[in-house]
Amino acid sequence: GRCYLYMKTIERAAFPRRLWERVLLSKNYEKALEEIDENLIYWPRFIRHKCKQRFTKITQYLIRIRKLTLKRQRKIVPLRRKIERREKRREEKALVAAQLDNAIEKELLERLKQDTYGDIYNFPIHAFDKALQQQEAESESESDAEKEEEDEEDVDQREFVEADDSDISDFEDMDKLETSSEEEEEEVEKKASRSKPKGKTPLKGPARRKRPYIEIEYEEETEPSAKTKAA
Amino acid sequence: EKLALKKKRRKEREALGDKAPPKAIPKTIENQRVYDETTVDPNDEEVAFDEATDEFAPYFNRQTVPKILITTSDRPRGRTVRFCEQLSTVIPNSHVYYRRGLALKKIIPQCIARDFTDLIVINEDRKIPNGLVLSHLPDGPTAHFRMSSVRLRKEIKPTEHVPEVILNNFTTRLGHSVGRMFAALFPHDPQFIGRQVATFHNQRDYIFFRFHRYIFKSEKKVGIQELGPRFTLKLRSLQKGTFDSKFGEYEWIHKRREMDTSRRKFHL
Numbered sequence: 164g165r166c167y168l169y170m171k172t173i174e175r176a177a178f179p180r181r182l183w184e185r186v187l188l189s190k191n192y193e194k195a196l197e198e199i200d201e202n203l204i205y206w207p208r209f210i211r212h213k214c215k216q217r218f219t220k221i222t223q224y225l226i227r228i229r230k231l232t233l234k235r236q237r238k239i240v241p242l243r244r245k246i247e248r249r250e251k252r253r254e255e256k257a258l259v260a261a262q263l264d265n266a267i268e269k270e271l272l273e274r275l276k277q278d279t280y281g282d283i284y285n286f287p288i289h290a291f292d293k294a295l296q297q298q299e300a301e302s303e304s305e306s307d308a309e310k311e312e313e314d315e316e317d318v319d320q321r322e323f324v325e326a327d328d329s330d331i332s333d334f335e336d337m338d339k340l341e342t343s344s345e346e347e348e349e350e351v352e353k354k355a356s357r358s359k360p361k362g363k364t365p366l367k368g369p370a371r372r373k374r375p376y377i378e379i380e381y382e383e384e385t386e387p388s389a390k391t392k393a394a
Numbered sequence: 395e396k397l398a399l400k401k402k403r404r405k406e407r408e409a410l411g412d413k414a415p416p417k418a419i420p421k422t423i424e425n426q427r428v429y430d431e432t433t434v435d436p437n438d439e440e441v442a443f444d445e446a447t448d449e450f451a452p453y454f455n456r457q458t459v460p461k462i463l464i465t466t467s468d469r470p471r472g473r474t475v476r477f478c479e480q481l482s483t484v485i486p487n488s489h490v491y492y493r494r495g496l497a498l499k500k501i502i503p504q505c506i507a508r509d510f511t512d513l514i515v516i517n518e519d520r521k522i523p524n525g526l527v528l529s530h531l532p533d534g535p536t537a538h539f540r541m542s543s544v545r546l547r548k549e550i551k552p553t554e555h556v557p558e559v560i561l562n563n564f565t566t567r568l569g570h571s572v573g574r575m576f577a578a579l580f581p582h583d584p585q586f587i588g589r590q591v592a593t594f595h596n597q598r599d600y601i602f603f604r605f606h607r608y609i610f611k612s613e614k615k616v617g618i619q620e621l622g623p624r625f626t627l628k629l630r631s632l633q634k635g636t637f638d639s640k641f642g643e644y645e646w647i648h649k650r651r652e653m654d655t656s657r658r659k660f661h662l
Contacts (some may be wrong), residue, residue: 235497252601254626261597263604264618269571270560271591271608271616311530365397 164222166195168202168214192222423598427658448529451622453511453578460579462488462512465506468495471521473546478516478549480623482606484592486556486578488514502636506531512579516541526627529636530575535645536636537575539601539627550621552605555588556581568646569662572601572629592622599660601627629662 168186186202188195196215203211450556462485466476482488499561505513523544529536559580564573576594595602605622633645
């Protein structure tokens, strides 16, 4: 960007083409100021001063432009309103169609079934049903295995619960879930135990002894949090 | 009038009893989806071979541990800053660095030198985040997304355990590679004690991200509690190498004129 000095002389107002006179100013800032001075020599002082001020401003912004073009430029892309509305609408519909919560729950349950979690989660009812429904010849070995499982279960569940003790705030929210689920579990367990009186009592003996023990454990653990809730 | 028709049909079905024709399945967009030839078959050999040899192989072979750098565009505003912080708590082993006018091309060699595996840049517009650039660093693919409906987290914070990852519905080849990019963000061994799960669910080309905490109430029921931010992404372009807007080799660009014409055609 080079700067030119344009001068207008009123004598030439009749010829618009020759109205403005052009002088090329030098690139050197100080020399250009001198050139302005010598060109506008008989013009009033105020106008000369203003002209020089303008020239200063112009050179400064030219310098800034050159610097900015070297840096990264931000490209401004216009949004199209129609397209944007379309996308928004489609997104909402996709969200509804997705049913995320159900999908996540299904996925988690599938992973549970496929045993990716290993032995952390043990549900006594289901394991018990499976054990009964499968071959009865294996009942003894299974009862032993179950005893072991249930031993591990106690230990695991104790760890499980203790690990969660640290986030009591979470627990307060989950409390409702857990107490209700625990009630369900108790009811289901009781029903299961009642519905199979014809089953093998020797099998049930140790199991029954263990189960109320587990229930008591849960109740103890949830009590303090209930107290904190009340407090 | 429709109700009358329905009632009639139901009566007919009941009257016929066993011989009734099977129930009509309602048409949904997912049902009517135009068949995409690049759909991945789980048993596809070529795909399996590709996966073993592409840029994510070191991750899936457990040779590299993911280390992620989260940054924004210039001058991030409050919401974006908070969003960055929350993201960094969600993704383990991630660091947030602010960018004061640093060029991305200069950042990338530095990141590689410092052993980062992924770079996330959150672009901002009018004080809300609206774009995401995710690039896998040692010369990996770069994906540019448009981010919408960002919700910040309320109150509950995730713990420091490594969460599990769920990737839903990434069927085509493109979707598969994008899904693997997401999976490469998280460390390979989730800690099940933490009981946290990050979900990337793809539905009609929109990827929904959610972060939940779950408990198993019983064998068949699981309760989930949402914590952590949520956002939706739409893929705009996928580049072969690292971020390079002018000279990069684009693997896939979303062309509005061509790709948005049919309501039943999706690419992810």
